[in-house]
Amino acid sequence: MSWTRREFLTRTAALGVFGAGASACSSTVDGSPRPGAAPPPAEQSVAPSGVPSIRLGIVQYQPYTVEQNGEAAGPVPDVARAVLAKLGHSDVGIELFRDEPAVVAGLRAERFDLVGGVAVRAELCRETRYSLPDTVTGTALIVPSDNPKGLRTYAEVVAAKAKVAVMTGLAERQDAMRAGVPAADVVEVPVAHQLVDAVRGGQVDCAAFDDVAARDMARVLGDGAVVTTESFFPPGRSPVIGAYLFSAASAADLLEPFNATLRELHDSGEWLELVEPYGFTAANQPPPGLTTEQACG
Template sequence: MATERRTRRDFLRLSAVTGVVALGGPAVLAGCSEVPQQGEGGALQRAKDAGSIKVGIAGEIPYGYTENGEVTGEAPEVAKAVYKALGIGKVEAKQVEFGQLIQALNAGQFDMVAAGMAILPDRCKNAQFSIVDYVTPTALLVPKGNPKGINNFDDLKAKGETIAVVSGTVEQAVAKGVGIAADKIQTYDGPPELLQALTTKRAYCGALTDITLRRLLEDNPSAPLEVTEGFVPVVDGKEQIQAGGFVFRKDDKDLVDAFNKELKKLQDSGEWLKITEPFGFTEANEVPDDVTTEKLCQG
């Protein structure tokens, strides 16, 4: 059953290293670029000619981050496999604040976002998403023992407690959409700040994806917190399925089509799961047939 497979997604610690970093290689200088003008060839051909492509990340574990001077994470590693199949051997990454990724993409700072970004109608208006990369449920990070018994957004609204969310995420939109009072929603720049808000008891709970929060606790075992069971939020009677994808400029259809073809091959062959398992992904995160980019963009 499709709903049984809707499990895990978004996270943690902003990396200390920013700029542009080659996957598996040293950091290189980051600079602003412009979207190539018409007549210079399509995005795919330009990348093939250069033998490299730039992607945007947000420094979020496990989706796309820098560790020991190298860029890694679920999305960059999947992207690396796709581009290798396309004959593009080098993938570089530039770290940008999550909420600025699409803007930076459209400004030409990189050619694709590889940051585990949820596919949402408002985002689809400004950019083009790949086929769905993975699905994951939402979860809450609560005090150990969960003394107030808050396991989802409805519980939170009913009990009038305060929630911490990361600015620009699905969880922020859901909290607002279910009618939680504005003064009960605290926004933070990233998971580290969210974690601090909870450990200092500025908010009762925090919301992100199940996979993100579990990894957050693994990296902060002394935090007196626990993760609730994952769930699919409902707003106005509609399930808010957390499904992530890669993001491209609207004009780069040639690149998107080629990327989608190779990504689907990885998914169908089982190679996608081999690549993503080290980052906490499981068969439960594989994409059900009824979850598509087209449906998610329509809302």
């Protein structure tokens, strides 16, 4: 079975592959109450200021969305709340979903004003409205803490004749081979945590994965024995770009001020302050000038 990266991250979060904090953090998941959860807030509740609440749907996966003290946290909800608060929307109702199709269907049905945790894709660009790009993710290598072979990108893997572990069904296998790594030196593993295990056990010299997820796994599972390289973009493949998706109705009034405020958040450095605690770095900030139209291709 071949998964998209987004499907993989959603499923590993649901299964807790990356460790604690993968459980849902709002009172509803996939539209159904969680066992023992507080009753969901009314969708059309009104804040004391009289500003109608904003309904935000999120595709849940770590470390983009995590649970902290029973609240949705992480770059996706935190950045959205920061932007919306600056626009006067202090009452934001968040609903988490395991699967992207479900939350996109909710957006189409006007159940949400916007959704987060959805990568920019051409087919969605044609029928909905994206915000400005909010995140970019590339690739990082998981290496032993002393990185004895000095591996930084696939170029060093090729030069050192090193072995690299990748997860079955994801893009890193093709990326590595496109960069010149021989097929015999690409070792596939079926489960994400085995990338770290393979490096720690010496079966491979490094493992390649989504940069943000790689850092999270190294931190949670590495026990100090592994580190990650700086993010890089493999030749021949565009980075994964994350943005917020708006319903047709909400885009008319909300998209333009949301974009202006999101841009201010990035330009001021406040965006980086919000996302750094979750393992994001300046490398995950979209390059200046990257537009929604360019991201949509």
